[in-house]
Amino acid sequence: LRRTSGRHPHLRLRLQGARQRPPTGGGGATGKRRENMYKGWLFKWTNYIKGYQRRWFVLSNGLLSYYRCQAEMGHTCRGTINLATANIAVEDSCNFVISNGGAQTYHLKASSEVERQRWITALELAKAKAVRMQDESGETQARGSHTSEVQSTLRTLGSKVEDLTTCNDLIVKHGSALQRSLSELEGLQVGPDMGEKIRQVTERATLFRITSNAMINACRDFLSIAQSHSKRWQKALQTEREQRIRLEETLEQLAKQHNHLERAFRGATVLPPSLSGVSGKGDASDEDDDNEFFDAMEDPTGFITYDELSLASNSESSPPLELEPVRQRRTRIPDKPNYYLNLWSIMKNCIGKELSKIPMPVNFNEPLSMLQRLSEDLEYYELLDKAAKCQSSLEQMCYVAAFTVSSYSTTVHRTGKPFNPLLGETFELDRIRESGYRSICEQVSHHPPAAAHHAFSEKGWTLRQEITLASKFRGKYLSIMPLGSIQCMFDKSNNHYSWKKVTTTVHNIIVGKLWIDQSGEIDVVNHKTGDRCHLKFAPYSYFSRDVPRKVTGVVTDKDGKAHYVLSGTWDEKMEFSRIMQSSKGENGTEGKQRTVYQTLKPKEIWRKNPLPEGAENMYYFSSLALTLNEPEEGVAPTDSRRRPDQRLMEEGRWDEANAEKQRLEEKQRSTRRERERDSVKAVPTPEEGSHPDNYQALWFEKIHDSVSGETLHVYKGGYWDAKEQGSWEMCPDIF
Template structure:
């Protein structure tokens, strides 16, 4: 933006061509007394000038709508660019006026030099008053005439500029008016589109309420007038057709960026209107069938008690823990969230629908792209989750059977206490020898407090197998960092490099989780990578963020001019994962997702070692943190007592020459992986059978607290 401070001064920002490497650079230009000077910044005016050109004798050339050039015919030439055509025109006008004025000043100086530079008037010794007055009047007249001549020259220059650039200005104004009309039409269109969307949402809300009433009634939807049903269904068809346009954006630094519009329309759309309007009874029957099916699914809770406002200085607890493993340090529940680490593991498969889609992929590279998107979705819930999960007790378990609504069931068990390690096994709904998928892992956490931040490094390998194709995948998780431990608001970041490998086909995808930086221009929480086959041929470019979405763009061609960083030209991208919105009021519920809210929900028939039966965790969820801290201390003391008992028994057996058997998990057993060579615990396929028989004889009593007063207080609180 330029500004005019005085009649002969003009200054502002312009873009100046520097060289072929840097191109145009933004510089501060000052026009004063016929000289055009430039600086890197306004502050630089006080001490340094980067260059100056004298406009007297210079010529000014306009190149296009924003570019122009100034040259004095010698070594000095400025190639400049304004931010807009109007801004360029303002500079051209100022420069032409300054050039004309500088030229006149130079001519006057030359004529003065020819005349000797000074006029000397001889007067008689005694002086003639009349002659002196006449000379004074002549001098004033000459000054006035010179001033008038200067003004006439200015007017002539302005007239030339108007005649030269008036057409350009008129075209610019006409273009601005045309753009104004276009924006006005666009605003009207967007307003109409918003109104249509609001009507669609209102219609869907009505249908949702109808389905909810049908589910609760259990016998189908309430009766309604057929004509109303016909009208609503017809409206739905037209509105759905408007909403079939989906826009996706595949972009990443170094990748081709395209804005793609895909129109998704089913083959039956053309006949939908007639079929719905004619056969209303069939629609009612279908809705009733859906309602009966959903009535068999348990209605899950949608909220938990609000987190109380307990003030506790985190630094006062952690200042003595710098460099130590936090898993070995007892922490109050004030820093926890009412879920155990086993339940947090269950959140890894919140987006298991991606794996269901991946199982249907005919291309192993396309399936790999889905698996990478799924691995990134594991971190979707961690952005605001600064609370620490409860450390599971040894032998603690967690089951989550959500086959009817989410399509999977989970079993987790704490298989080691020092070091802490948890084993996890997940099966899809259609799990079988030749169908569905299995997901399993044994993971332990190494957490180190570094003063300003806390590093949590997951140890262990994640395994995934699709039974129909036999494709076997593995990958490792990246580092989680919690910042602002000492001062400020806590925030979480994921960083590091990960590699998903298909050991069956040799496909792999190296992708990077970019650490957040205040000074980086990259998208925050960015993840990017490339899916390649065993011959390093690129198939898909993966891009997105670990807290929001992941896209896959098929590679069309590759430019290997830069071997270290090839450039990929891609086809339109496809969104493989999109984060679900958090439930309303999640900021008061530890920022739990919709799935996380249900994980600690009380449920009958579960094992007595299940995390949902932990008394300290239950009391924390009910906002009784004082009692929760007492219970937590009691449970940890009981666990230490059991460990000392096992150690004493082992010493006695060893002294008696008997074989000493280490702790054995309940539902998992150690096995060497044929793919990775690691020793880890795998599921023994017995838990769900024991649950059907209600046989929990092998489960230890791990939630018994030794302190009787605490048990009495828990009983009183429950009652």
């Protein structure tokens, strides 16, 4: 298996060591210490097919290496992690994880909790020593390298300054001579000396022109060198800032997890280690080939030229007033059980099929319905609150575009598949007293599966969408193509926006660590003003030097004139900048002429909320997602919270959940057959091409929107009145 990921290039280290005799006393992880070396057997997670495999690990000089057996130590190292840059995390009593900045991840299991603690202690001590040594050597090398580069650049710039000084002296000299000749020419009477004087003036004018050209060329060289090194220094400074921010975040997480361990293990005889970031399980290590890594581009907005002016904005700089929550929402759900399942035994016969037609056990799911995932689009509702206050439709477009990008931020680690909603299933999200909005979703069609969503805010906006998912399993990856339209309307301005979603791709379905990418283009259109924002989600490429998950966009008016640029990533943050000037640049890779925008200083418009503590054990749910399946009184009997198979899965009772899932699906098929029989009785000879299932949604009706030109299900009202009255007799029995 050949794998590429991470932000920095690494080379596998092959260590030469003496052959060691196998440990005595069975096959457990019995670590042995000799001077600065610690070694022993551990079980290492390889992939979903092989599971955990017994490997011989050696800790020496700040490097953790492993081999298939002790005899390999003299010739074949299977992998090495430098502890100086590694994160060490405890999963449970016997399991722990070592991750090298996201590039390499080892999921390890010891034979006992005591043995695991011995390894953790040895690893932490080795890491601390390796960090000290690396800091000392790195500081010396960096200081020398940086000093040498700066001195070389200063020498080059100094020589160019001397050239400019020499050219300046020559220009002054020849300019004075030319001026004297011109003065003499003015006082000269017409006569035989006229030709000689004119020749002198011409000669001196030529010298002056040559010297001036030399001066101009020297200035151009100086400017080119200065600009080149200025960009490099700016990029280096930006890299240092990003590294400092990452370090601060890591230290903050370290402190939180250290406190958590102290509470959990208070009274233990062995001091527990502190934790750094924990990566999700499922990384299949490459035990036969070298791993390859490529640099990512540090600057995601390199195509923009900035000046030092600040961005004038009509939006409020202070955050909106937060309403006091009326109830305390939950912050945890039961940890995800560690169930092993052979994916290939289920997926090998499903290549090329629609995802909705594949009988999937709950082992591949997360304990949320697709309707609840759809409601998660509202996590960053504040962007629409701010958009509703904008006086400028172009600036409002920036906030709407940032909202469309923010909906993908929850998917970056969410490799679990949401439950397919049953026909007639609903989900309400009532945050009217806490956040000023409420939403209702309903599964309005089964073939093809389609969900309708309506959200209303007291802050002056309405969001509605109908999403149908088309998906194909391709063997190595799964493509999910959302079909349907999303619309947002603002009460104050009557601006009506619409857009569609991009393609989601889940990679490494059978072997390897699952990872998700978003790719494609989105056009957000204001149907009232003609404004448009074209967003481009760049697909991840092993060979691209762009920052992963990059998103760029340009906001234009109805005449096509660009006013704002947006840039960032769909999993972290977005910025927007006002365009002051645009010009045509060099041709791009496809022969098209690029446009270069000169903008004001960028302003952050959206940033992803941090995940809650322990999210890696809770399906990587956000704080909002943790509350979506929380039991709540007064909801409709068709609400996703009442779905029994989903509830059993959340509680960790997966076998019972699978049985319930099969029962619900068979009940849905039986109900559909009865509905089709009734439809045939009512219309014995249906029209050609029509479907005998005449199901009608309960809370939504299908209409043609004349503004956007889309046909979709729109909320027809009645749900919240029914909830207030507690009258649900019209709801079908689906659970």
